Amino acid sequence: MSALDWVVLLATTAFIVIWGIWRYRGNKSMAGYLKGEDLSWPTIGLSVMATQASAITFLSLPGQAYEDGMRFVQFYFGLPLAMVVIAVVFVPIYYKLKVYTAYEYLEGRFDVRVRLLAAGLFLISRGLATGISIYAPAILLSSIFGWPLEATSLVVGLMVILYTVIGGSKAVSQTQKQQMLVILVGLVAAGFVACSVMPKGVGVGDALTLAGALDRVNPVDASFTFSDRYNLWSGLAGGFLLSLAYFGTDQSQVGRYLGGKDATESKLGMLMNGVLKIPMQAGILFIGVLVFVVYIFNAPPVFWNTPTLDAARRAEPALIGGIEARWGDATAERKHAAESLLAAHDADDEARIAVARKELTDAQGHMDVIRKEAKVAIVQAVPGSEKQDADFIFFDFALTHLPSGLLGLLVAVILAATMSSISSAVSSLGSTTTMDFHRRLAKRPLADAETVRLSKLYTILWGLVAIGFATFASLLDNLIQAVNILGSLFYGTVLGIFLTAFFLKRVRGTAVFIAALISEALVLSVFALTSIGFLWFNLIGTVAVMGIALVLNPLIRDGAKASNSV
Amino acid sequence: MTPEPASPAPRRWRRYYVVVIIIEVIVVALLFVLGEVYS
Numbered sequence: 361m362s363a364l365d366w367v368v369l370l371a372t373t374a375f376i377v378i379w380g381i382w383r384y385r386g387n388k389s390m391a392g393y394l395k396g397e398d399l400s401w402p403t404i405g406l407s408v409m410a411t412q413a414s415a416i417t418f419l420s421l422p423g424q425a426y427e428d429g430m431r432f433v434q435f436y437f438g439l440p441l442a443m444v445v446i447a448v449v450f451v452p453i454y455y456k457l458k459v460y461t462a463y464e465y466l467e468g469r470f471d472v473r474v475r476l477l478a479a480g481l482f483l484i485s486r487g488l489a490t491g492i493s494i495y496a497p498a499i500l501l502s503s504i505f506g507w508p509l510e511a512t513s514l515v516v517g518l519m520v521i522l523y524t525v526i527g528g529s530k531a532v533s534q535t536q537k538q539q540m541l542v543i544l545v546g547l548v549a550a551g552f553v554a555c556s557v558m559p560k561g562v563g564v565g566d567a568l569t570l571a572g573a574l575d576r577v578n579p580v581d582a583s584f585t586f587s588d589r590y591n592l593w594s595g596l597a598g599g600f601l602l603s604l605a606y607f608g609t610d611q612s613q614v615g616r617y618l619g620g621k622d623a624t625e626s627k628l629g630m631l632m633n634g635v636l637k638i639p640m641q642a643g644i645l646f647i648g649v650l651v652f653v654v655y656i657f658n659a660p661p662v663f664w665n666t667p668t669l670d671a672a673r674r675a676e677p678a679l680i681g682g683i684e685a686r687w688g689d690a691t692a693e694r695k696h697a698a699e700s701l702l703a704a705h706d707a708d709d710e711a712r713i714a715v716a717r718k719e720l721t722d723a724q725g726h727m728d729v730i731r732k733e734a735k736v737a738i739v740q741a742v743p744g745s746e747k748q749d750a751d752f753i754f755f756d757f758a759l760t761h762l763p764s765g766l767l768g769l770l771v772a773v774i775l776a777a778t779m780s781s782i783s784s785a786v787s788s789l790g791s792t793t794t795m796d797f798h799r800r801l802a803k804r805p806l807a808d809a810e811t812v813r814l815s816k817l818y819t820i821l822w823g824l825v826a827i828g829f830a831t832f833a834s835l836l837d838n839l840i841q842a843v844n845i846l847g848s849l850f851y852g853t854v855l856g857i858f859l860t861a862f863f864l865k866r867v868r869g870t871a872v873f874i875a876a877l878i879s880e881a882l883v884l885s886v887f888a889l890t891s892i893g894f895l896w897f898n899l900i901g902t903v904a905v906m907g908i909a910l911v912l913n914p915l916i917r918d919g920a921k922a923s924n925s926v
Numbered sequence: 927m928t929p930e931p932a933s934p935a936p937r938r939w940r941r942y943y944v945v946v947i948i949i950e951v952i953v954v955a956l957l958f959v960l961g962e963v964y965s
Contacts, residue, residue: 430957433957571964
């Protein structure tokens with residue numbers, strides 16, 4: 361990184377952290393600290409978007425588009441529908457009951473066991489996912505600066521803990537507004553750079569032609585299979601339920617919109633998220649597609665994790681050298697085929713287009729075979745190394761192609777995204793532990809000031825736990841998928857509890873509690889024993905809780921009354 | 927008893943919800959067309 365990169369990085373990051381601390385340092389009331397209270401809808405909308413957009417989004421998504429095309433965008437197709445349902449059903453209920461956490465509502469509707477179960481599932485899943493959110497950018501930063509992973513995780517984690525603990529929920533939301541701005545500017549800049557480093561005469565249309573021929577422009581797939589992770593149907597059904605669970609019942613998101621001036625501001629903020637999310641994610645994936653085309657004309661490495669590739673070269677020079685020589689020939693072959701295809705398109709010669717397309721797909725197929733062979737060889741040459749390297753693709757592009765200053769901005773984007781999602785997470789983990797466990801189970805009533813103090817303490821503790829977990833995380837297939845899979849293991853059950861609460865008015869606490877335990881065991885078994893795509897776990901968990909609760913309810917005598925309210 | 931007329935607020939909200947869904951349909955349709963044109 362150049363001096364200019366450092367200036368951009370440090371100025372952007374320091375401004376947000378210091379501003380967050382200074383501006384919200386005196387926030388001492390319980391509602392102000394734990395909720396935020398007076399946020400307007402643009403702040404809520406940006407805050408909700410920033411919470412979901414972790415650094416993983418910017419590291420993994422372009423890599424995913426490079427390898428697999430734009431089909432991942434279908435994962436978000438259910439999100440706008442979920443935002444409408446949340447605005448209609450969830451937000452009014454939370455505001456009416458003036459709750460601090462989503463789980464508080466469950467005690468009024470069912471009983472304390474159900475509240476603690478849902479809050480506990482949240483703490484487990486969010487606590488683990490937050491560790492992964494810290495780990496992902498730590499890889500990037502440690503590679504750039506040569507820092508040890510642990511120290512990087514620690515620095516990033518401590519900065520977030522500092523302003524989150526001092527400023528509370530309001531500092532989280534307000535800093536997220538600025539972080540989201542940095543993220544959007546950085547992304548647009550990266551997109552322009554990807555276009556500008558194409559060879560002379562290759563425009564965006566040409567890039568789409570090449571990417572399309574190699575099956576990278578595939579945003580909508582209407583075919584249906586259960587084992588396929590991303591298609592229109594899994595995106596609409598599974599994505600809808602995952603979004604409903606995530607935004608409607610996950611305190612890291614509920615905490616964002618509970619801080620609105622009133623229910624109207626919160627509802628508008630959620631709708632803003634519903635409108636902007638798919639275009640934003642499609643844009644990030646599109647940048648990945650452009651990066652893919654850039655590397656058609658600039659020979660890509662056979663393996664994107666450079667330190668591991670270097671280690672493999674040292675351990676098995678002849679084997680890896682041989683593979684890289686064949687890889688070099690194959691990339692030249694693909695580049696030549698791509699140039700032929702563009703020339704054929706310019707000449708509008710259908711016969712030549714068909715031949716060049718065939719050459720291009722054959723060349724890509726050849727490269728895919730060599731890459732697979734390289735991955736096996738590298739894992740054998742470097743024991744303990746990971747085969748998956750997609751998260752390093754965008755990182756490699758940034759280091760190789762971004763001009764001075766922009767690389768610093770991109771690292772600032774990664775940091776902003778990390779801090780925005782971690783701050784929401786640790787703030788909500790702290791408030792849930794305080795409100796749903798400590799304050800609820802305390803033998804004496806706690807004063808507001810004491811509650812704020814406890815919340816600060818638990819926020820620090822969860823921050824440290826997340827940093828600790830980050831040091832144990834390793835590349836799990838693809839980080840963004842790992843986070844989503846982890847969420848899907850628990851979200852279905854929690855959403856099932858909430859939907860039962862909202863819509864199955866006769867069901868009582870014991871029935872839903874037992875149904876939730878059985879459903880969670882069912883989802884974990886399906887995950888362990890079948891190859892069903894993870895988005896379906898949300899549907900399975902939700903339907904199982906509601907169905908089992910309905911069946912059990914008449915069979916179980918329950919002291920608690922069924923709710924007729926809300 | 928005469929039912930109360932629907933307040934304008936829910937009607938306005940319904941319009942917002944419909945707009946969100948229409949925007950989503952347009953965006954998905956555009957993505958679909960993009961895929962069809964360039965595949």
